[in-house]
């Protein structure tokens with residue numbers, strides 16, 4: 001049964017920043033966007049890069065490894081592999097669309113400065 005678990009303080013994450021946390025055995029990436037917390041699975045579905053090591057642009061996380069992009073508000077995939085160019089072309093040609101998947105989104109709650117994620 002999922003329940004809300006405290007994972008960090010919001011003030012630990014700079015606005016527009018990301019933090020990797022663990023809760024009940026799950027690796028989770030928490031984003032601070034305009035003072036709200038959003039959480040998605042931390043493991044990139046491409047080749048298991050850690051999304052919290054990536055870059056946040058608005059509500060979109062870009063994996064630092066090959067540039068796949070995911071929306072933290074719903075976990076949806078925005079762009080699959082983007083770099084290097086030769087690798088993107090190879091992935092576009094050889095990776096069926098149904099294997100290109102997003103990441104799991106976790107509901108969040110912020111109480112005072114504490115961030116809770118439902119896992």
Ligand code: FES
Nearest residue numbers: 044047049063066
């Ligand atoms: S591991 Fe994330 S894009 Fe390749």
